[in-house]
Amino acid sequence: MRLRSIALMLSSIVIVGTLVGCTGNKSEVNNGSNVNETADVQDKYTPFTIDNYGRELTITQRPTKVLTLGPNTTELFIALGLSQYIIGNSLDNHSRGALPAYEEQYAEIPELTYGPATREAVLTSGADFVYGIDWEFGEEAVDISELEEYGMTTYVNSATTLDQMYQEIRDIGKIFEIEDAAEAFIKDQEARMLQVNEVVADQEPVKVLVYDSGGNGVFTATGTNFETLLIELAGGKNIFDDITDKQWSTVSYEEILARQPDVILIHDYDVPALEQKLLEIHSDPVLSQLDAVKEKRFVTISLESVLPGDRMAYTVETLAKGFYPELFE
Template sequence: MTNTTLARLRRPTALGSALAAALLLSGCGATVEPDAKATRKVTVKRCGEPVTYTVPRRAVAYEGGSADKLFSLGLADHVHGYVMPPANPPVTRSPWAADYAKVKMLSDDLLNKEIVVQAKADFVVAGWNSGFKPERGITPQILDKLGVQSFLHSESCFNYPGFPEKFTPFEALYEDLGRLGKIFQVEDRAKTVVGGLKKRVENVRAQAPRGKPVPVFLYDSGTEQPFTAGNQVPPNDIIKTAGGRNVFDGLDQRWTQVNWEAVAAAEPDVVMILDYGDQPAQKKIDFLKNSPHTKGLPAVKKNNFFILDYNEGISGPRNVDGLEKFAAYVRELDRQS
């Protein structure tokens, strides 16, 4: 899933800004106390590492999942902008399209340090080995040295160097919303959002067909070798909660490469297609119908394709939208069998 020497970022802290305002007004005969909420520090885990945060004012989000988490908590006023590579579908399709419209699109490329510095960001939200990537010169440690706070999706933490953490994908979503609620000091709002998501998930679980789970192969991309979902990414929980079984749920990985022989041996009854903005689902379906590796699969012969929107497949609140849609699809299959 998808650069010049940079000047050290000089970022006024919330405390510095409040004190400056107080000094300015005190010169006019007034006294102003600093905003206690804005300056209060909290310690929250960044993966397994305890990190001290102050309330961010110029957050930058990488991809739809990061921005959606912030917007779902009502934090648009704290977001300066977002970075949205071509894989992401148009933001106008988001439930938070109005919030996207209020902030800046900073780039349609991959996240890098230069974007963060130019934005004068004080907080960056991304996943490990996606937005944050040592090979591209942007990691939480590098941003720490620049005075920029950062937050990693818990779903991406299981192999984070030095401070790994492991959650099921839905648990990771709830954990992120709770942690972000603490950082931005909107904890009650976060509890309400998480409670609503959990209720929707449990409603799906209660309606899932009983009996042998339908085997499902998630097809992300790849022709020579397929890229698919292991058990550390949201589609695994989407499939399982709806009454299916990810045929690669035994892989303790996130997005990973397998081979077509393993796909054929699994005999999936459903293929879930991850629909990228720049890799249309129909093109992937056409490939599967014509490839000698896959045209004989039960799912392909039955035309059992389910399209999962990209932002329903990466960690974010829209995972539950994808779950509800897939659950309805599985229930209909069950009625037809």
């Protein structure tokens, strides 16, 4: 069973104490005056080269002014104790707020853009390092090659597996010389996910439809999406995990009806609102025929929670409780 193989994969972890991140006050985007770097400290930095999904990055000194493009990347920096380096973030429109432990620090971070980052905002930010989710880059977004011309090192967040996300965390740890903190964070995530997996391992996987948005079909996560992995770790099975040529896809209502999900997992973010999505589902002539809809078997989660970042364990815990409420009473 897939769940048993996941349990074996996670079973070699060592449980460690809670990682406590340090805080830092934020000023305005562009100044970076909250980070006190001296030439002496930077002179001791040993340059190195890392691979970022096929792109070689050479890091010659610790960054001092960072843009985090995406709430998942911003919160990961906070979780690792690196919030004092952030001079701006983006995509808060896809956030329902930071986890309680990080709320105060998140609120202090300047907002570069509420929605997707713009070329102008990034280029004029004064940043020397950009850590952003992959959809923030490309022909219609921010061009990585142009950022390099402006002296900005760009690290793309694009994990689809746990190992890839762990590598991102380790790379950030190395870049900012906090390897021990990065490793401790990974171990804590592994331990918490293992605990969940041990509870659900003997259960028949719950068939899950991911509902991001509706309209001309349902926009859903596919088999290569990081969210599908989190669903599996929580004891579920994405009913569209057989789509593997892209991370997101629009599927027909009729195909959903044919696959009969046990649970509908709804993303909660700004537009359309969660209430509107529920109304759309109940009023659709096809979706309303699903037993999951008739019996109101819905699980909701904020979009940022299913993106690759710091919320792996939190999301697996939340989903498992939604999939198997009787096991977590």
